[in-house]
Amino acid sequence: MSAETTPSDAFLELRDLRIHFPTDDGLVKSVDGLSFRLERGKTLGIVGESGSGKSVTSLGILGLHNRKNARVSGEIWLDGAELVSSTQEYVRGLRGKRMAMIFQDPLSAMHPYYTVGNQIIEAYRVHHRVSKAVARKHAIEMLGRVGIPNPAQRVDDYPHQFSGGMRQRAMIAMALCCDPELLIADEPTTALDVTVQAQILDLMRDLQRDFNAALIIITHDLGVVAELSDDILVMYGGKCVEYGTAENIFETPEHPYTWGLLGSMPRLDRESTERLLPIKGSPPSLINIPPGCAFHPRCSYADRTGGKGSAEVPELSEVRGGHKVRCHLPANERHAIWESEIKPVLEAQ
Ligand SMILES: Nc1ncnc2c1ncn2[C@@H]1O[C@H](COP(=O)(O)OP(=O)(O)OP(=O)(O)O)[C@@H](O)[C@H]1O
């Protein structure tokens, strides 16, 4: 952090966050210049395909990268304190209490040999000097709050005695037990079937309203964040390629990659799992990110910018009112493609 840096007035603000890993094969640029702001009570969806840097970002915010093998630069401001330049002890003290995380797979985040209740009790007692009896009462309350039936009995169950959906609820209870102000949910519903997915998303929406936390939901599926997010950040190759309100992203998306994500949303409402406009090719290696616009090898419009796509990294520039996009195509051309080529196909289904 440079000396002239001004503190952020946002609840959470990332400024030019970079997280690189030196490896034998080369430098992995997992997060490469990410910036955003998030206020209490608001939800940000971070969306992108596998390997775009979503989890590395969330672990970075929580200070969970090993400083020996991760090169972290930029700034992460949480309520007036800068975390990248803070000590690991300081950031560890915030984890669980002021910021907490819900992982995709509760089984890997929960200890198999301890009861669900004991794990919530321990998580609570790390930050609160209370008796076991008081913490147990709180654990039962939290399990009830996240919709576990008979919480006073189920508190003594082991994780494997819970169904997948209930385990996810229990992990949410554990994450919320210290009333964190920032909650990061990394693919919270990916491992669950569609009905349970919808229930967990409803639960998260209700809880976020009650707790007034800032919530980050990370997913590869735009459908998951459609109803929950105030703002959406679309990530590709470690960078933000589009940022806007949920309305911006769903009604007037600007980036060809976002169009691809919209076209490849699973159709939850239909039996068919057909993708409307799948994105061709596969995500880039973060060791050899394509030059210029990282998306150019997969972009159907790359030839419309006179070779610029493979030569120059496009800036993330504002379209209007906070809606930003990283693409060389002129705005009027993007609008025309969306209106005449993409939107009609998506709406025709
Ligand atoms: N400790 C590490 N050392 C080297 N490379 C890493 C490390 N952690 C993550 N990476 C690489 O960083 C890139 C981004 O990984 P990340 O886990 O953030 O992707 P993701 O967007 O969360 O993907 P998914 O949707 O599959 O969870 C990947 O190429 C991954 O291999």
Ligand code: SF4
């Ligand atoms: S800059 Fe070019 S290659 Fe990249 S998304 Fe825009 S049109 Fe496609």
Ligand SMILES: [Mg+2]
């Ligand atoms: Mg991930």
